[in-house]
Each structure stands twice: as structure tokens, then as C-alpha cells.
Amino acid sequence: MKRGTNMTDTIMYHDGNRSLQDAFDSRRIADRLEEKLTRVAFSDSDKAFIESVIYFFLATADAAGRPDCSFKGGPAGFVRITGSAELAFPDYDGNGMFKSLGNMLMNPEVGLLFIDLHDKPRRLRVNGTAKVVRDDPLLRSFVGAQMVVCVTARAIFPNCPRYIPRMQLVEASAYVPQPGCTPPEPVWKSFADFKEHIHPRQPTWNGVTTDDPPVSPATARE
Numbered sequence: 001m002k003r004g005t006n007m008t009d010t011i012m013y014h015d016g017n018r019s020l021q022d023a024f025d026s027r028r029i030a031d032r033l034e035e036k037l038t039r040v041a042f043s044d045s046d047k048a049f050i051e052s053v054i055y056f057f058l059a060t061a062d063a064a065g066r067p068d069c070s071f072k073g074g075p076a077g078f079v080r081i082t083g084s085a086e087l088a089f090p091d092y093d094g095n096g097m098f099k100s101l102g103n104m105l106m107n108p109e110v111g112l113l114f115i116d117l118h119d120k121p122r123r124l125r126v127n128g129t130a131k132v133v134r135d136d137p138l139l140r141s142f143v144g145a146q147m148v149v150c151v152t153a154r155a156i157f158p159n160c161p162r163y164i165p166r167m168q169l170v171e172a173s174a175y176v177p178q179p180g181c182t183p184p185e186p187v188w189k190s191f192a193d194f195k196e197h198i199h200p201r202q203p204t205w206n207g208v209t210t211d212d213p214p215v216s217p218a219t220a221r222e
Contacts (some may be wrong), residue, residue: 011155012038038157041084050079059111060103070100075176085153088138090145096199104130118169121161128153143207144177179207
């Protein structure tokens with residue numbers, strides 16, 4: 001678990017973490033949690049959980065370290081485990097700000113929080129590095145994807161779910177891409193303040209035709 005020359009620096013902890021652990025005398029349990037729970041490859045249980053979710057939360061930061069956190073949603077299976085320590089998820093049409101993906105181009109470090117609020121409370125964190133890709137073969141298998149984000153995990157670890165409320169899912173979002181369907185446009189795009197400035201939707205695979213969506217000749221980030 002150790003890396004680098006600083007013996008307090010592990011795949012989970014740095015000096016900031018350690019200073020508070022020492023202040024609260026929690027270094028022993030912190031080390032034990034890292035030893036027993038933290039992993040660098042996805043387990044079968046991790047894969048089943050991640051590929052069942054319909055949303056997760058994504059943390060990024062720009063080159064100056066200024067953070068951003070966003071919600072990512074889609075149909076069950078929209079996040080896929082693609083390797084022992086790799087996952088991928090699609091980028092759908094949005095507001096065109098590219099806050100999260102733009103941060104990835106400047107700083108590839110990301111944190112993903114997968115959480116179940118509806119059945120058995122559960123949390124799983126994945127920290128690693130991300131790459132934004134416009135010509136990955138996976139693009140042709142994600143309905144409605146205009147880009148794909150590929151994440152290589154550095155640390156995978158579950159969290160205690162004690163503070164997670166149990167909530168009821170009322171209905172799925174009508175905007176989630178579905179095979180053979182044209183997703184509705186969000187109402188805000190027709191507002192007078194914005195409608196003259198809306199960017200065009202990118203051609204994407206609709207889940208029915210065998211035609212491949214147009215892709216860039218190069219990735220957004222090598």
C-alpha cells in the first residue's frame with residue numbers, strides 16, 4: 001500500500017489525513033480499514049454493484065486544484081467495468097459547459113462515488129485517473145454517447161452506509177437515452193435567454209441502426 005518516499009503517504013492517506021488521524025487517535029483504525037477494505041482491482045461484488053447503478057457522483061478539479069462535483073445518470077449498465085482496475089461511462093448531451101470533462105483534460109485525477117439510496121444502503125468510492133476519448137470502440141455501444149470517459153482506478157474502497165437515508169425511486173428520467181428513441185430537449189434550452197446560443201447535438205448511436213456515429217480522428221486527450 002505504501003508509495004513514494006514519505007512513509008505516511010499511502011494509496012489512501014497523505015499528511016493532511018494523518019495529522020487529523022493523530023489528533024483524534026484514529027490512525028490505527030484508518031490503517032486497518034485501508035488494509036482490510038481498500039483494493040486496487042474490482043471485485044465481483046464491485047462489478048455487480050457499479051453496473052447496476054443509474055447514477056453516481058463525480059468529483060474533478062482543474063489545474064489549479066479548484067474542485068467541481070457533478071451528478072451523472074443513465075440506464076442501469078451505463079457504467080461498465082472494462083478491466084481489473086478500469087471502468088468507462090458515456091458522456092451524454094448536456095449544457096455545453098464541460099465542467100467535469102474539461103477539468104479532466106487539465107487534471108486527470110478523479111473521484112467517483114457510487115451510492116444506493118433505494119434498496120440496501122451502500123457506498124463505494126473509486127479514486128483514479130480519467131481520460132476523455134472520442135474514438136473509443138465503446139462509443140458504438142453506448143446509446144446517446146458523444147464521448148466516453150475511461151477511468152483507471154488507483155484505490156477502490158467501500159464506506160460505512162450508516163448515514164444514508166432509504167429513499168424511493170418514483171420514476172426514471174425521461175432524458176436518459178433509450179434505444180430507438182429521440183430524447184426530448186430540456187425546457188431551459190427554449191428560454192429566451194438561451195435559445196439563440198444553444199450548441200447543436202452531436203450525432204450519436206441510437207441503439208438500433210448498425211451505423212457507427214461519427215468520431216474524431218483523435219482522442220480529446222492522448
